[in-house]
Amino acid sequence: MMATEETRVRQLIERWAAAISAQDRAGILADHSDDLLMFDFPSTVRGIGPYDRTWDFFFADPKGPIRFVPRELEVTAGADVAFATCLIRCEGTSAGVVELRLTTGLCKIDDKWVVTHEHHSVPTVESRFKGPAH
Amino acid sequence: MMATEETRVRQLIERWAAAISAQDRAGILADHSDDLLMFDFPSTVRGIGPYDRTWDFFFADPKGPIRFVPRELEVTAGADVAFATCLIRCEGTSAGVVELRLTTGLCKIDDKWVVTHEHHSVPTVESRFKGPAH
Numbered sequence: 001m002m003a004t005e006e007t008r009v010r011q012l013i014e015r016w017a018a019a020i021s022a023q024d025r026a027g028i029l030a031d032h033s034d035d036l037l038m039f040d041f042p043s044t045v046r047g048i049g050p051y052d053r054t055w056d057f058f059f060a061d062p063k064g065p066i067r068f069v070p071r072e073l074e075v076t077a078g079a080d081v082a083f084a085t086c087l088i089r090c091e092g093t094s095a096g097v098v099e100l101r102l103t104t105g106l107c108k109i110d111d112k113w114v115v116t117h118e119h120h121s122v123p124t125v126e127s128r129f130k131g132p133a134h
Numbered sequence: 135m136m137a138t139e140e141t142r143v144r145q146l147i148e149r150w151a152a153a154i155s156a157q158d159r160a161g162i163l164a165d166h167s168d169d170l171l172m173f174d175f176p177s178t179v180r181g182i183g184p185y186d187r188t189w190d191f192f193f194a195d196p197k198g199p200i201r202f203v204p205r206e207l208e209v210t211a212g213a214d215v216a217f218a219t220c221l222i223r224c225e226g227t228s229a230g231v232v233e234l235r236l237t238t239g240l241c242k243i244d245d246k247w248v249v250t251h252e253h254h255s256v257p258t259v260e261s262r263f264k265g266p267a268h
Contacts (some may be wrong), residue, residue, distance in 0.1 A: 037208070037219055039235040039255065040262040044221070074171070076241060076250065081212030083239040085171055085251055088177070095262040101173040103237045103253040105217040107210060116210065117219055119237040120261070121173065123254030128229040129175040129256070 003112075005077035009106055012113050013073060013084055020068040023059055025052070032115045033107075039119040041100075058093055066092040070102070080108040098122060139247075140212035143240055146247050147207060147218055154202040157193055159186070166249045167241075173253040175234075185252075192227055200226040204236070214242040232256060 012031050019027030029052055038045040038054070045051055059066070070086040083105045090098040105117030124130075151162030161208075163186055164195050172179040172188070179185055193200070204220040217239045224232040239251030 010242060012223065036171070039219070041258040041260075044235065076215055076239060078212040078215030081210055081215045081217070082156070083215070083217040083237075083251065084239070085253070099176065101255075103173070103217075103239065103251065103252065104208060105219070105237065105239075117217065117237065119219070119235065119253050121253065122258055122260070123177060123236075124175040124256055124258070125260060126175075126256070 005079065005082065005108070006075045009077050009082045009084055009113055010073060012106070012115070013070060013075075013086070013104060016115075017068050017099070020055075021066055023066060025055060028052075028055060031113065032066050032101075036115060037117050038070045041120055041122060051119075061094040062092050063094060063096065064092045082106045082108075082113065095097070139213065139242070140209045143209045143211050143216045143218055143247055144207060146240070146249070147204060147209075147220070147238060151202050151204050151222070154189075154192075155200055157200060159189060162186075162189060165247065168176065170249060171251050173255070175254055192216060195228040196238075197227050197228060197230065198226045200224075216240045216242075216247065 010056055019117060032048055034048050036051055038051050040054055045054055068088060068090050070088050075088040077082045084091060085103050088100050090100060100120055100122050103119040104115055106113050106115050143248050163182060166182055168182050170185055172185050174188055179188060202222060204222050207220040209218045210216060219237050222234050222236055224234060234254055234256050237253040238249055240247050241250050
C-alpha cells in the first residue's frame, strides 16, 4: 500500500461525497472518467453523460436537505490502480433514508486519480436471497 | 495497465466462478484473503469464515445444476492492486435465475493475487429507486 496515494484517493471520495451533499453537479463529475462503468441501483450505466443523468433523478423531488455521508471508508491504493469501499447514509432524496454500499475503482492518469468504476447497491429486500446465515 | 497482471486476475476470477459452478468449496476460497470484505446481496460480511458460510445458503435446496457464468469481465490491474467488474448469470440455486453485478478488489501479496473485496448486487426491485432516467 502507498500511504500518499491512499490519502489522495480518500480525499477524492470525500470531496465527491461533499459535492453530492452540496448538489454541486460539476463537482460530482470532476474526477470521473469519460467512459466510467457504474452499477447503479436499478441499472448499468456507461459513460459520463449517462452517469451525470442518474443525478437528475437523485436530486428530483427532495424531501429535505441532501446528506450523503460515507463511513468506514477503506482505500487500497497502488502506484496507479486503487479501489475503495464504504457505507453511505443518504438522506433527503425522494427515496427517503437510504443505507447504501459503494465500491469505487480508480486509475491514476497523468498523476491524477480518476474514477473509472462505481458500484452502488442497497441490501436486497427480496426474500429469495435471505437465508438463515444472514 | 499491466497485461500480464490483467491476465492473471482474469484467470483467477474465471477459476473462482468455475469453482462455484462445480460446488468446489475449497476452490471458491482458494484465492481469498482472511479478512476480506464482502458486500453480499442482503448484508455485509467480513472475514473468510463468514464469507465461506454465505455459500451454505447459496448451495442449499438447489433447483438444478448450478451455473455461475461471468460475462463482460473487465480487469484493471497495476503492479500490486487490481479491480475487476463483470455481470454474472446464475442458475440452479433456490433463488432461481439471478442476474447479478460483481466488483472484485485484489492485492498482490508475495507475488500471488488475493481477493480482499467482493461486491455482489442485484438490480433493485424497489420502485423508490426507479426514475424516468432508468
